[in-house]
Amino acid sequence: MNISKEQVDALNAIVTVAISKEDYADKVEKVLSDYRKNANIPGFRKGQVPMSLIQKQYGKSVLFDEVNKLLQSSLNDYLVEEKIDILGNPLPKVTEDFDWDKDDFTFEFELGLAPEFTVDLEAKTKVTKFDIEADDKMLDEQVERIQKQYGKLVPQDKVAEDSSIRGTFSNEEKGINNAANITLDIFKDKKTAKQFVGKKVGDVVTLATKGLFDDDHKLMDYLKISHDDVHGLDISVDFKIEEINEVEKAELNQELFDKLFGEGKVTSVEELKAKIKEDAEAQFAQQADQKFLNDVIESLIENTKFELPAEFLKKWIQTVGENPLTIEQAEEEYSKSEKGLRYQLIENKIIADNNLQIQFEDLKAHTADLIKKQMAQFGQLNPSDEEVEGIVARVLSNQEEVKRLSEQVMSEKMLDLFKEKVGAKSKKVNYDQFIKEMYGE
Template sequence: MNISKEQVDALNAIVKVAISKEDYADKVEKVLVDYRKNANIPGFRKGQVPMSLIQKQYGRAILAEEVNKLLQTSLNDYLVEEKLDILGNPLPKVTEDFNWDSDDFTFEFELGLAPEFSVDLAKSKVTKFEIVADDKMLDEQVERIQKQYGKMIPQDKVTEDTTVLGTFSNEENGINNTTTITLDIFNDKKTAKQFVGKKVGDVVALGTKGLFDDDHKLMDYLKVGHDGIHGLDITVDFKIEEINAIEKAEINQELLDKLFGEGVVSSVEELKAKIKEDAEAQFAQQADQKFLNDVIEGLIENTKFDLPAEFLKKWIQNVGETPLSAEQAEVEYEKSEKGLRYQLIENKIIAENDLQIQFEDLKSHTAELIKKQMAQFGQLNPTDEEVEGIVARVLSNQDEVKRLSEQVMSEKMLDLFKEKVSGKAKKVNYQEFVKEMYGE
């Protein structure tokens, strides 16, 4: 057997595999002998069928199977030995005059090669946001707690100070969401006045354009996806189902103990400090995610290299169960190109910085997730044995191991980017961060 590589250009190559009769003859003969032992052909006793008949009936199929096995094994070994960094899989070149009656065979495969490039994290410049819970947010959260634990008093009519439970709907756009609102959520006082004096069962028609001071609130109140809120200019109906006035709860020790446990918080000032601490911990996760996304986008944009595009399109055409047309493959390639570029960049970053996932990393990450989930259900102090037992069960599932490994690697990448990517820090409140997040 002889395997050789012809370099077409920096990103494409042809591998030729020449197989001679001596490479496969013994294997084919052995399989034919086994077939003869077990063949049941009318007119012959089992094991006594003439080899010429076995050869005639099964020879071509066995030859093709054994040659293909040898071909795949040899090609894979060659790629590993030569340390060829390929994209996709080798694509066999079709030979119109291929002859299985020949003793010797030559097969050719097209290869798409990974490009050579460098990644310089030090050149990346990304804003690192620090989101602060400002006084306005803290006051609103205290008031929200007072309303949440306050006394609901049913009302006959809507006033400026009542809360209204109802359903936003628009059948054509698939909107149907029941929620509670207060009249101060609307951007225009004229909109709020449409509700004043209304009763249970009444319907108020509202235009979505400019309905709120921030269009992103449409996502919460109408349950519309982010892509759907841009330019949304429709009419929605709001059917009133309940009208209530709220007698706000007093912020006293009894309420504070109910919220945080006995003696943990003992004043409004400490309540605000606790709200600030919890909110900013959540905000930090969102800021980290934006930082990670921005670094990734910057790397994709600024790390320049070519891909074997034509090879990849051809590979996409043939990789699935159902072959695609050239036009379909073009569309799929355009969809996947950005992801492929980042995959190559990420692999290089991982290799150059020796980012490895150890099993202890995976166990520790999983244990922390489990403790957080248990805390949500009131189990604040689980034993180590309880947590370890759940970790063992979770990590016995390979799909979960893959998903959690991706999370651990994402954390390692985030830590690396924080260390090596330069950028100015910027303090913002949450509303300012939302505008930065969505570029609005």
Template sequence: MNITKEQIDALNAVVKVAVTKEDYADKVKNVLADYRKNANIPGFRKGAVPMSLIEKQYGKAVLLDEVNKILQSSLNDYLVEEKLDILGNPLPKVTEDFDWNKDDFTFEFELGLAPEFTVDLSAKSKVAKFDIEADDKMLEEQVDRIQKQYGKMISEDKVTEDTTLRGTFSNEEKGINNATNITLDIFKDKKVVKQFVGKKVGDVVELSTKGLFEDDHKLMDYLKVNHDDVHGLDIIVKFTIEEINSVEKAELNQELFDKLFGEGTVSSLEELKGKIKEDAEVQFAQQADQKFLNDVIESLIENTSFDLPSEFLKKWIQTVGETPLTKEQAEEEYAKSEKGLRYQLIENKIIADNDLQIQFEDLKAHTSELIKKQMAQFGQSNPTDEEVEGIVARVLSNQEETKRLSEQIMSEKMLALFKEKINVKAKKVNYQEFVKEMYGE
């Protein structure tokens, strides 16, 4: 057997595999001998069928099978030995006049090669790192929300501007059917508020979604529509009133503080606001980190330039699924996946350049911390090492779960690397400003 490579260009190559009779003859002979031992053909005793008859009936199929096994094995070994970094899988070149009656065969495979490029994390970047502050307005709103949440609900007969409503937003055409609680101050227009005032349980109020809220993103919360659908959404929704309540706010006293945070943790309004601010900004930091990571990824894709073997990849996409695709379908699929492929190559390059490999100990430690946090939520604040290790072992025995956790760890490693290497400008904002930045408004 002889394998050679012809370099077409930097991203494409053709590998030729020459298979001689000596490579496959013994393998074919042994398989046919096994067939002969077990063949049941009328007129012959088992094991006494003439080999010529076995060869005539099974020879061509066995030849094709054994040659294909040799091809796959030798080609894979060659790619590993030559350290060829390929995209997709080798594509066999179709030869119209291929003759299986010869003794020696030559097969050709097209290869799409991964590009060579560099990733400069220290280059000047346009990515901002947000520092989200829980401002005074937000803290006041959260205190008010807590007082209402823990206050006394009083059933009312009619809607007033200060009542809380339980009801359902619906629109059959758009599949909207979401039960929620609302207060009338969520609406942007006072005319909408007047539509509700005086209504009773069972009444239905029809509302236009266009300009219904100060921020269209609230449609996601109250109507449960996707982010892509909220911008410019102009439909009529119905709100069916199911409950009308007024709220007698809870007093800001020690009993409420202890109920919220445990005995003695908070003892004044200022301490309450401090605790709310602390907890909120921990959550904000996680959201800011995720946006930073997403923005860095987008920036790297945009600013890391390299070519791909696009024509090869389109041909490969045509063949890789259960059902072959047309050329047009493959081009459409390639357009959808190109961005993801580019980042996959960039990420692999960053991992290799910065030695960000995940060790099994990393996986165990990460899983252990997650389990301890989950157990603490259910009141098990001091589990034994044996308990945790047992759960870790069960979790990591699941391949899908192990893959998901590994991706989490790699994401954390990439985030830490980006924070260290990328030169960014910190930007202090409140949460509302951050939401507008996140959604590009």
């Protein structure tokens, strides 16, 4: 057998595999001999069928199978041994007059080669690392929210300006049907709020979504629609009033503090605000990290320049699915997947250049941390090490979970690397400002 490579250009190559009779003859003969031992052909005893008849009946198909197996294994071994980094899979070149009656065969495969490039993490970028602060306005709002949440609801006959109203937003055409608790200060226009005043349970108020709130993103919460749908949404929704209450706020006293955080852990309004600030900023830091990671990725994709074997990949996409695609369909699929492919190559390069590895201990520690957080949400604040380790073992016995968690661990390692090396400017913002930055508004 002889395998050789012809470099077409930097991103494309042709591999030629020449197979001679001596490469496959013994394998074909053994398979046919096994067929002969087990063949049941009328007129012949089992195991006594003439080899010429076996050859005539099964020879071509066995030859095809054995040559194909030999071809695939040899090609794969060659790519590994020669350290040829390819995209997609080798594509066989079709030969119209291929002759299986010959003793020697020659096969050609097209290869799409991974590009050579460098990733400069320390280059100047426009990426910003946000530091989100829970400001006094937010803290006051959160304290008031807690007071209302733990306060007493006093039923009312009619809606007043300070009423708490429970009802359902609906729009049949858009499939909107979402129950919500509202107060009249959520609306941008005071005229909208006045539509509610004096209404009773069972009444329906029709609202225009355009300009309903000071921030269109609130439509996501109140109507349960996607971010892509909120911008410029100009429809009417009905709000059916189902319950009207006046909220008698809870007193900011030790009984409330103990109910919120445990006995004696918070003893004043100042400590309450400090605790709210600590918890909120911990959550904000996670959101800021995710935006930073996403922005660095976008910047790397935009600024790391390299060519791809586009024509090869389009041909490969045509053949890779269950059903062959037309060239037009393949071009469409390629345009959808090109950005993801580029980042996958960039990510692999970063991992290799910086020797980022996932150790099993990393995976166990990450899983244990997630489990403890989940248990804390259900009131289990101090689980034993044995209990956590048992759950970790069960989770990591599932290969799908291992894959998902491994991706999370690698994402954290990438984030730490980006924080260390990427030149990003820092910017302190409150949460409202961060949301505007997040959505580019």
